[in-house]
Each structure stands twice: as structure tokens, then as C-alpha cells.
Amino acid sequence: MMDKGILYGIGVGPGDPELLTTKAVRLLQEADIIAVPDKGSGEKTALNIVKDYIVGKELLYCSTPMTRDAQLLDAGYTAAAEELCALLEQGKTVAFITLGDPTVYSTYIYIHKKVVTKGYQAQIIPGVTSFCAVAARLGRSLCEGSERLMIVPASHKEVDDCLQVDANFVFMKAGREIGALKEKLSAYDLLDGAAMVENCSMETERVYEDFAKLEQPSGYFSVVLVKGGQTQ
Incomplete structure (x- = not known):
């Protein structure tokens, strides 16, 4: 057989x-x-x-x-x-x-x-995740010490419940919701220090060390890293 x-x-x-x-x-x-x-x-x-x-x-x-x-x-x-x-x-x-x-x-x-x-x-x-690659590209840690990390698919639903948690955040697939996400982060005083990489490690990669200054639309493969408000 x-x-x-x-x-x-x-x-x-x-x-x-x-x-x-x-x-x-x-x-x-x-x-x-x-x-x-x-x-x-x-x-x-x-x-x-x-x-x-x-x-x-x-x-x-x-x-x-x-x-x-x-x-x-x-x-x-x-x-x-x-x-x-x-x-x-x-x-x-x-x-x-x-x-x-x-x-x-x-x-x-x-x-x-x-x-x-x-x-x-x-x-x-297993493979290298986009958010690990983004953190490496930005030269930032995802979490240190006792910090918690929350991974959120930004394009799927409201994020208010997540932003109320004391944690660092990874917002994946954020392209279509970039504007709404910026507004939410601002409302929760989390916009300062947020950063984004679009198409990380691809030829079309774009890096935004200051997410607040992003004014143009971004693609599907956009990942935003946010430092939690109580852990900065």
C-alpha cells in the first residue's frame, strides 16, 4: 500500500x-x-x-x-x-x-x-511574523519586563475595548482603518510614540516613525506599534 x-x-x-x-x-x-x-x-x-x-x-x-x-x-x-x-x-x-x-x-x-x-x-x-519584523525594522521592542502585548486585527471590529487594557499594542491589517485608528489612539492619548511600517521588508516598504504624521492612505500590509499608556 x-x-x-x-x-x-x-x-x-x-x-x-x-x-x-x-x-x-x-x-x-x-x-x-x-x-x-x-x-x-x-x-x-x-x-x-x-x-x-x-x-x-x-x-x-x-x-x-x-x-x-x-x-x-x-x-x-x-x-x-x-x-x-x-x-x-x-x-x-x-x-x-x-x-x-x-x-x-x-x-x-x-x-x-x-x-x-x-x-x-x-x-x-513557523515563520517570522510581520509584527516581529516591524519591531526589528523600527529598532523597538514589542514588550519588556512585565509589559503585556495585545495583537489586534484593526480592520475587523471596534478597538475601544482593547485600548482600555494596560498593554502594548500591535494593530495588524490596518490599511483600510488607518484614519479611524489614528482618531482612536488620539482619544486614548496613545498617539505619541506610535509607529507604522507598510509592506515591511518588501521592495515597497514605507516606514513612519511618527504615526501621527501619516496623512496618505496605506495598504493592507500595514502594521502599527503602540506603547501602552501606563507602561511608557
Whole structure:
């Protein structure tokens, strides 16, 4: 009987190909097939990061639509999981690439759960998170001593309840909500010292040491770091 294959969910980091781990590079080179998240339009950022490591590899594009419709999302994840399981049944090793780390707001984790539930082997390979890369780019710590760190998806819901907590903050995916976020931080006296990096470690990177001075729109891959009011 043919052994079943293994699915690897590989975090490819924030953008710089040199920030891939050596384990990630090895598994990408050993994999039979590279699974690529496909949102339907625009550049395949994760694929662009790893392209030099996977020359000649077979690619499988998995539809992961940009929507908040839970039913549409689940249908997409289910379809992707079924495609992957069919390959694993054939004994193929598949590497599914995802930006940052697979355990932090990634598309992959939903597919991972479905594949494991179907009885197939899947492993998560950690990657450098965008907010760690942003902190390094700014030369700042995320948290020191007994400081707490709160990670918030700024584009998903109101942030008032978070800002009432004594903590340092990471606001991810902040692009569409930049204006509203600035207003909220100002209202809570947290704007001073806030900083942002857009497209960290990519060719289109933009750094804003003083977030308060940002006047232009920013993209989806914008991360804002905020020092908590009671810990400054």
C-alpha cells in the first residue's frame, strides 16, 4: 500500500526571502507540489517570496477569496482541503505557503484543520511574523519586563475595548482603518510614540516613525506599534 503524503503549512515570513527559515527552504525544495493561496486577483505575495527556492516545482492554486462571508470562506477552504487530500492520498508531499506565520491570522490554519480532521498528516512550520519584523525594522521592542502585548486585527471590529487594557499594542491589517485608528489612539492619548511600517521588508516598504504624521492612505500590509499608556 502506498504511504500517504504529508502537508506542510509553511510560514514564509513578511516579505524578504532571506527571512525564511532554513527548515522552510528545505521543505519547499523537497516538496512535490507547492500549494499557493489564490485570492483571485493581484500579486501572489507569498509565491513571490519563495520563487527562487521552487524553480520548476508544480504549483497548485487554492482559491481563498477575499470576503468575510463565512459560508463562502468555508466552501473555499473545504474545496482546497479536498484537493490537497487527493494529492496526499497519492503519496505526494505538499507545501502550502502562507505569509508570516501559519498560526497568526493565516488562511492556511483553516485548511490545516480540515485536512487533519480527514485523517491526513499535516505539520505547521513557523515563520517570522510581520509584527516581529516591524519591531526589528523600527529598532523597538514589542514588550519588556512585565509589559503585556495585545495583537489586534484593526480592520475587523471596534478597538475601544482593547485600548482600555494596560498593554502594548500591535494593530495588524490596518490599511483600510488607518484614519479611524489614528482618531482612536488620539482619544486614548496613545498617539505619541506610535509607529507604522507598510509592506515591511518588501521592495515597497514605507516606514513612519511618527504615526501621527501619516496623512496618505496605506495598504493592507500595514502594521502599527503602540506603547501602552501606563507602561511608557
